[in-house]
Amino acid sequence: MSAEPAQNRNLLREQEALRRVATLVAQGTGPERLFDAVADEVSVVLGVGAVSLVGYDSDRQMFSPIADTHGRRSAMPPGAWWPLGVSPLGRLIVETGRSARIDDWSRLEGPVAERHRAEGYGPAVGAPILVDGAIWGYIGVYGEGGEAFPPDCESRLGAFTQLMALAIANVQARDQLRSLAESQGALRRVATLVAQGDEPQTVFTAVAVEAARILGVGAVSLISYDPETELFTKIFGTHGERAAVPDGGSWGLDQCPEGALILRTGGPVRIDDWTRIPGPVAARHREQGFGQCVAAPIVLDGTHWGHIAAFGEAGQNLPPRCEAQLADFTHLMASALSNARTRDELRGLAERQGAALRRVATLVAQQASAPVIFDAVAGEASRALGVARVDVGRCDSGGSVTLLGSTGRSDVQHDHTFSRTGECVAAKVMQSGTAARMDDWATLAAADAKVAAEEGFRSAVGAPITVDGTLWGVIVVLSDEFLHRDTETRLTDFTHLVASSISNVHARNSLIASRARIVTASDETRRRIERNLHDGVQQRLVSVALSVRAARAYPLPREVQSGLDEIAAALDDVMEEIRIFSRGLHPALLSRAGIGPSVRELARRSPVPVMLDVAAVPRLPEPVETAVYYVVSEALANAAKHSRATEVSVTVGCDGPRAGAGVVRATVADDGVGGATPDRGSGLIGLVDRVEALGGRFTLDSPAGRGTTISIELPLGDRRGGSDIA
Amino acid sequence: LKVSLSCLIVDDSEEFLASATRLLSLQGVRVVGRASSGGEAITLADALRPDVTLVDIELGDEDGIELARRLASAAPSKHVILISLRDRGELTELISGSGAIGFLRKDVLGAQAVADLIGRRRQSDAGQEPPHVS
Numbered sequence: 001m002s003a004e005p006a007q008n009r010n011l012l013r014e015q016e017a018l019r020r021v022a023t024l025v026a027q028g029t030g031p032e033r034l035f036d037a038v039a040d041e042v043s044v045v046l047g048v049g050a051v052s053l054v055g056y057d058s059d060r061q062m063f064s065p066i067a068d069t070h071g072r073r074s075a076m077p078p079g080a081w082w083p084l085g086v087s088p089l090g091r092l093i094v095e096t097g098r099s100a101r102i103d104d105w106s107r108l109e110g111p112v113a114e115r116h117r118a119e120g121y122g123p124a125v126g127a128p129i130l131v132d133g134a135i136w137g138y139i140g141v142y143g144e145g146g147e148a149f150p151p152d153c154e155s156r157l158g159a160f161t162q163l164m165a166l167a168i169a170n171v172q173a174r175d176q177l178r179s180l181a182e183s184q185g186a187l188r189r190v191a192t193l194v195a196q197g198d199e200p201q202t203v204f205t206a207v208a209v210e211a212a213r214i215l216g217v218g219a220v221s222l223i224s225y226d227p228e229t230e231l232f233t234k235i236f237g238t239h240g241e242r243a244a245v246p247d248g249g250s251w252g253l254d255q256c257p258e259g260a261l262i263l264r265t266g267g268p269v270r271i272d273d274w275t276r277i278p279g280p281v282a283a284r285h286r287e288q289g290f291g292q293c294v295a296a297p298i299v300l301d302g303t304h305w306g307h308i309a310a311f312g313e314a315g316q317n318l319p320p321r322c323e324a325q326l327a328d329f330t331h332l333m334a335s336a337l338s339n340a341r342t343r344d345e346l347r348g349l350a351e352r353q354g355a356a357l358r359r360v361a362t363l364v365a366q367q368a369s370a371p372v373i374f375d376a377v378a379g380e381a382s383r384a385l386g387v388a389r390v391d392v393g394r395c396d397s398g399g400s401v402t403l404l405g406s407t408g409r410s411d412v413q414h415d416h417t418f419s420r421t422g423e424c425v426a427a428k429v430m431q432s433g434t435a436a437r438m439d440d441w442a443t444l445a446a447a448d449a450k451v452a453a454e455e456g457f458r459s460a461v462g463a464p465i466t467v468d469g470t471l472w473g474v475i476v477v478l479s480d481e482f483l484h485r486d487t488e489t490r491l492t493d494f495t496h497l498v499a500s501s502i503s504n505v506h507a508r509n510s511l512i513a514s515r516a517r518i519v520t521a522s523d524e525t526r527r528r529i530e531r532n533l534h535d536g537v538q539q540r541l542v543s544v545a546l547s548v549r550a551a552r553a554y555p556l557p558r559e560v561q562s563g564l565d566e567i568a569a570a571l572d573d574v575m576e577e578i579r580i581f582s583r584g585l586h587p588a589l590l591s592r593a594g595i596g597p598s599v600r601e602l603a604r605r606s607p608v609p610v611m612l613d614v615a616a617v618p619r620l621p622e623p624v625e626t627a628v629y630y631v632v633s634e635a636l637a638n639a640a641k642h643s644r645a646t647e648v649s650v651t652v653g654c655d656g657p658r659a660g661a662g663v664v665r666a667t668v669a670d671d672g673v674g675g676a677t678p679d680r681g682s683g684l685i686g687l688v689d690r691v692e693a694l695g696g697r698f699t700l701d702s703p704a705g706r707g708t709t710i711s712i713e714l715p716l717g718d719r720r721g722g723s724d725i726a
Numbered sequence: 727l728k729v730s731l732s733c734l735i736v737d738d739s740e741e742f743l744a745s746a747t748r749l750l751s752l753q754g755v756r757v758v759g760r761a762s763s764g765g766e767a768i769t770l771a772d773a774l775r776p777d778v779t780l781v782d783i784e785l786g787d788e789d790g791i792e793l794a795r796r797l798a799s800a801a802p803s804k805h806v807i808l809i810s811l812r813d814r815g816e817l818t819e820l821i822s823g824s825g826a827i828g829f830l831r832k833d834v835l836g837a838q839a840v841a842d843l844i845g846r847r848r849q850s851d852a853g854q855e856p857p858h859v860s
Contacts, residue, residue, distance in 0.1 A: 534784070538811045539739045542832045546745040549836070553752040575833055579813060589816055592784075597819035605815060 010045075012529065015522035017041035018159055022515050023689050025167045034167045035067045038160050042141060043069065046153060049121060049144040053164070054090060055137035057081065058320050063090045066137070073119040076112070081317070086110045089126045093138050099154035101125040122146050127157040129165045136168060166514060204236040211308060212238050215322060218290055218313040219243075223259060224306035232256045235306070244284035255281045258295040262307050268296040268323035289314045296326040374405025377475070381494050382407045385487060387479040389457070392465075393426065394473040401426050401474060408478075425462035429474045435463040435488035459483040463491040467499050515693035520623050523586070530586040538578055545571045590629050594619045595664075599632050599652055607640045608670070611649040618654070620664060624714050627690050628652065628666050631698075634683045635668035635710045643672025643708055654716075662716035669709040676702040684710075731841065734759045734776040736767040736793065737809070738786040746780070746835060753837035762786075764793045771797055776804065778840060781826070783810040783817060791824045798825030805844055809835060 024037050031053075039051040052068035062081045068074060076082060084091050088108050092100035102108070103123040105116050116124070122143040129136045139161050143149060204222050212220040221237035233250045237243055245251060253260045257277050261269040271293045274282050285293075295309035308330050312318045360380055363373050378390040389408030393401035428436035438460045461483050462476040475495055477487065548568050552561065590598040595617045603610035619625075632650055639648045648670045655663050678684040678700060687710075691698040696714035733755050737743050740762070747757045758774045761767040764785060771779055779797055783790040794806045806826045810817060814829050821829050828843035 534811060539742060542811060543739070543741040543745040545833050546742075546749045546835065550745065550749040550752050553749075572833065579811075583813075583816065587816075588784075588812060589819060592789075593820060601816065601819050604818060 011525050012522075014045045014156065014159075015518070015525050017045050018163070018518050019522055019689070021160060021163050022518050022693075023685075025163050025170070026515060026689070026692070029167060030171060031164065031167050032067055034164065038139065038164060039067070039069045042139070042157065042160055046141055046149070046156065048141040048149075050142045052140045052142075053137065054087075054126075054140060056084075056090075056094065056135060060084065060094045060135065063087055063137070070119075070142075073121075087112050089124050089140055090138065093126050093128050094135060097128070097135065099125065099127040099158060101149065101154065103148050116142070120144065123148050125149050125153045125157060127154055127161045129161045129168065131165050131169050136165065139164060162514065208236050208238050208308075211310065211326065215294075215310050215318075215325060217294075217310040217316070217318065219311045221309045221311070222306070223256070223309060225259060225263070225304060227304070232259050232306075239288075239311075242288040242290070244281045244288070251281065255279050257282065258293050258309050259307055262295055262297050263304070266297065266304075268294065268327045270294050270318075270323060285311070291316055292318045294318055294322045294326055296323065296330045298330045371405060375407065376405070377494060378405045378407040381475065381477060381491065384494075385477055385483075385490060387477040387483070389478040391426075391476045391478075392473065393476070395430055395471055399427075399430070401430075404473070425460045425476050426474045429462040429464050429476075430471060433464055433466075433471055435461065435492060437461045437483065437488065439482065456480050461487045461491055463488060463495045465495045465499050472499070512693065512695060515689070516623070516695075519690055519693045523623065523626050527586045527591065530582050530588065533578060533582050533585075534588070538575065538582070541571060541575050541578070545575065587629055587633075590625055591622075595625050595628050595652060598625075598629050599650060602629075602633055602636055603650060606636045606648065608636070608643075608645050608648050610636070611647060613649070613651045613653075615653040617652060617664065620654070620716060623694055624664060624716060627687075627694055627696070627714060628664060628712070630690060631666055631687050631710065631712050632668055634687055635708075638676065638683070639668070639670040639672060639708070642676065643670045643674075645670035645672030645707070647671055664714050664716060665712065667709065667711040669707060671707045673704070674702045674706050674708050675704040676700065676708045687712075730754060730756055731778060731837070731844070732756045732758045732774070732776045733840070734761065734767070734770055734774060734779040736761045736764075736779060736785065736790070737782040738762050739782075742782075742832065746832075749835070750837055750840075755837045755840065764788045764796075767793055768796065768800075771801065771804075775801070778805045778807060778844060780807050780809050780830075780835075780840075783808050783812075783820065791820050794824045794826045805847065807840060807843055 018041075021034070021038055021041060024034055029037070035053045039053075042048065042051050050068060050070045050073065052070065053066045054063050055066050056063050061084055063084055064081045065074075065076050084094060088105075088110070089100060089102055092102070101123065102125075105113055105121070105124075108116075122145045124140055124142045126138040126140040128138045139157060141149075141153070141157060208220045208222050212218075219237060219239040219242065221239070222235040224233050224235055225231075226233070230253055231250045232252075232255075234245050234247055236247050237245075253263075258269055258271055261271070271277075274286050274290075274293075290311040291314040292312040293309055294312075295307050297307050298305045308326060310318070310322065310326055360373070360376050363376050374392045378392050382388070382390045387408075390406060391403060391409070392405040393403050395401055425436055425438045428438070439458070457478045458480050459482050460476060460478045462474050464471050465473040465475060475491060477483070477491060545568065548564055548571065552564050552568070556564070587598055589601055596614050599614050600612060603612045620628075632652070636648060636650070639645045648668060651665075651667045653665050655665075676684065678688055684700065688698045691712050691714065694714050696712055699711045700708070701711075702708040731754075733750060735743055735746055735750075735757060737746070737760075743760045743762070747760060750757050758776050759770040761770050767779070767781070781790045781794045781797070785793065790808065790810075794808055797804075798806045806824075808817075808821055808824060808826045808829045809832050810829070811832050813831065814821070817829070827847040830839055830843070
């Protein structure tokens, strides 16, 4: 055969590899295990000698090999961090921001290039992994010997790095959520202690221990500051015997570098290098093997109360999110301490806020839909803050807000869009990007204000929901009483949670879209190959076969006759093989005639008798038709192969399709032995993947001894599952 | 040679048209016309009145089933046979209801196979003997 079918075969193999990897991503496989799978698939598909996964640090000055298939040929074992300069490929990718290749290593210098040559590697290609718009790292492939990679190698590798990026983004979203939930849990424990009236020392101990655990650092100190004497006092530290200053000890500004820095900047600080800091405290710090320090101020009722300092072990690289975690923690702790004045109020906070945030976090983790999550956020905020009404809305570029969730409203539906250009809290939040309040409605002329006044609201507070650094939406609470001045702070806690849930759903949506693209691309490829075979090779072969039979009509010597017979028989075999291969690629009838005739054809071919109930199904989008076909086909095949069924019923029906709506359902039920599971090589897992990629639902009911029922539901139109909140 | 069938072949592959014509002619069928599109087929069938028209089910972008239906209803006394590279099993749903008297996979095409289908139809219509070809 010509070059085309070979190319087609490779394309097909690559699509299947991508689908396998996408399935792993969808199953929540972590980056390391996913890389193993990607490395395997890439090695086969691109035919390369070795594959490596490399990550950059946040400012892309360093890189770290995370995993590779070099084995003993590795230039740098995974885990260590290296300056960017030593990796020619890594540097090129950072400099250009895109895929890079190095065909000739002979004149490159440095340890990586030398090792590369010494191990006999040839050209290399790397494709960047983009997470949240930034280069997170890259996947590099290394050829054996001197043969250059084909020109499309970068784009083919890119398909795999996109999936890798999704897995990484997923894990990051999960990590963010987990650390938030942990912080909230820690807050709750601290607040509960205070509410129980425990000694302050017990509370401070708990704060430091919780913070050390959450950050995973060597030690945490809680330090107060007295502006009159300009002295720091160590309230409590988890250093134990490694402490430079005992608990209760005081020292001046010049002995507390992180404290002095915080007083200057007012925000979280980080000290990487203690070597040039003078004084006995810093010296003791070095002696005891502490490294980086991250610290954040504790602000109590608007005044600087002190700070929390976290000390990493020497060589420990505290991740960039450390400051934010610590700041969140001190922020929450400050409000807990501030509220300690009223024990009852505090007990309420401990119970309400902790439990509320947990309930919302659970919904997010269960991947509930957007309206459910946002209604829950509004409801919990309303209960925790004791306010009558809460609105959660999304900002758009035109200055209006779309209501996503609310509580205490009787007048407005979800997805209602308000213009927010007048004087109101949401507009103030959108203009300033920070929390805002409004306490006096009477003086305002705007229609919104009049409505609020008429409804008897006295006070409103709004806070921004910021996702990936941009203003995504607002949360607004309204009350018929004056809202306490800590409302802004407490509301901000909720917006952190909302932001985290949005980022999580965003990652899930892009995953669904990417799976759908891959499934569709794979089907499209199969269909095209089937078409090419039919119009090309098969058409020509049959013409040749007829010519051979025509030749046999002439009087010929017996030897020639029997030679022609052999040729004719061989041609028959070849054509039969191609017909079988072709049928497995794509059902021709499906493209021609749609679901109804194709399912009837499947029923006709089934060895187990089929009771058929196929409603008049109109032509549907090709991916949907293909999914229904494969589900019925695979279910019938399973019934015949494994179930020992005497009868199968097949039902296919369709609501709609109307514009952008409608659903198609298919059910295949047999009376066989049951006990089917998606993991026992039954081909069911491929179906689950296919159905879920289209945003549909797949259910398998197969109790032992009581038959197997497979049902699917596929949405029609554009809204193919996934939440639309991101 | 009792009956010499006249035949029109409709297929979008020139190569197939050539080899099928050569084979059928050698087997005693008079191939009176060849068409590679539906429009051509209708015109030729009108002009030539063949005993049988062979129609490829997948006629390029056109629908061979629809063409068979039109040919069969325009001249019901004449016969349409659908042909395809695919197995009948893949296409049964399309073939039934097309008005064609039968189906032949292209690689088993031959004068006897065509005559058998016509014979079977005539038998079921009027109890006649199938025609013979040399």
